[in-house]
Amino acid sequence: MHFAIGDFVIDLIQNSVEASSSLIEVEIDDATNGVHVRIADNGCGMSPDEINKAFDPLKNSAAKHPGRKAGFGLPFIKQAVEQADGSFRIRSEKGKGTEVCFSFPKSSIDSPPLGNVPELFLNALNMVGPRELILRRRRSSDGLSYEVKKSELVEAVGCLTSASSLLLVKQYLASQEE
Amino acid sequence: MAKMTLDQLRALRAQKQEELETRNVEGKDIQLIVGMGTCGIAAGAKQTFDAIVAALEKHKLANKVVVRQTGCMGLCYVEPTVEVIMPDMPPVIYGKMTSDVAEELVVKHLIEHSLLDNHIFDKPAIDIAKH
Numbered sequence: 001m002h003f004a005i006g007d008f009v010i011d012l013i014q015n016s017v018e019a020s021s022s023l024i025e026v027e028i029d030d031a032t033n034g035v036h037v038r039i040a041d042n043g044c045g046m047s048p049d050e051i052n053k054a055f056d057p058l059k060n061s062a063a064k065h066p067g068r069k070a071g072f073g074l075p076f077i078k079q080a081v082e083q084a085d086g087s088f089r090i091r092s093e094k095g096k097g098t099e100v101c102f103s104f105p106k107s108s109i110d111s112p113p114l115g116n117v118p119e120l121f122l123n124a125l126n127m128v129g130p131r132e133l134i135l136r137r138r139r140s141s142d143g144l145s146y147e148v149k150k151s152e153l154v155e156a157v158g159c160l161t162s163a164s165s166l167l168l169v170k171q172y173l174a175s176q177e178e
Numbered sequence: 179m180a181k182m183t184l185d186q187l188r189a190l191r192a193q194k195q196e197e198l199e200t201r202n203v204e205g206k207d208i209q210l211i212v213g214m215g216t217c218g219i220a221a222g223a224k225q226t227f228d229a230i231v232a233a234l235e236k237h238k239l240a241n242k243v244v245v246r247q248t249g250c251m252g253l254c255y256v257e258p259t260v261e262v263i264m265p266d267m268p269p270v271i272y273g274k275m276t277s278d279v280a281e282e283l284v285v286k287h288l289i290e291h292s293l294l295d296n297h298i299f300d301k302p303a304i305d306i307a308k309h
Binding site for chain 1: 180181182184187188190191194195214215216217219220224227228231234235239240241242243244245246247249
């Protein structure tokens with residue numbers, strides 16, 4: 001099982017990448033009452049039947065892994081949110097994309113920690129696939145707010161699979177948390 | 179640390195490109211591919227990724243290595259996994275690559291050209307591998 005909210009987020013971003021999305025938006029709002037996350041993509045989307053199957057870990061779509069129908073990303077996050085008495089919503093349209101929104105209340109002892117956001121963003125930016133990835137971060141305790149775009153970072157440092165680029169972006173992301 | 183602007187990031191990149199030593203690997207690419215499926219994430223692959231990048235910086239190999247992520251390779255029972263593709267070495271998938279083993283991977287495999295025997299796990303599961 002995942003430890004931090006960031007672990008669930010990177011898992012869901014991976015889903016968006018595997019859905020052949022060219023644009024993925026991620027919003028992480030560390031608010032006073034809870035952590036609110038939104039992940040939206042313009043990938044292949046799912047039909048209502050496919051959405052239902054996506055929540056059954058042993059009856060997943062075979063599109064991602066032919067021959068292996070196990071998929072735990074969405075079942076994990078739904079279970080964790082329900083355990084913490086949070087909220088979860090998914091909207092998807094075949095051929096248009098998918099949006100997943102979930103919240104963990106700060107008041108629940110079962111809500112996992114947010115985790116290291118710059119590390120999460122670095123992992124997401126390293127994923128090959130989407131032409132554009134927009135990452136938005138807010139934290140109400142100190143008014144922190146910033147947005148990072150993959151296209152701008154690629155223009156600044158080059159390919160984000162190069163370890164040297166990753167090191168520079170890691171430093172840049174860490175500075176945005178100040 | 180003050181918040182960095184994109185202009186400052188560009189300037190830092192230009193500066194680093196002058197400072198970085200280049201190791202002679204005959205101009206060929208080294209690829210490290212970290213498994214980042216649900217199983218990998220649950221086993222600590224994010225920390226492994228971070229430790230690998232840090233080790234590459236420490237040993238001045240950052241400008242010679244490509245670090246990528248992939249989904250589940252069917253080796254869920256030995257996650258985190260790291261596939262290493264390197265000239266003059268056999269392609270290898272290492273398992274149980276927790277963050278504390280990352281530097282050993284960089285030193286032994288990439289620099290000393292020697293395999294980490296206790297971590298070798300052949301190839302991806304047959305239904306995952308692309309034929």
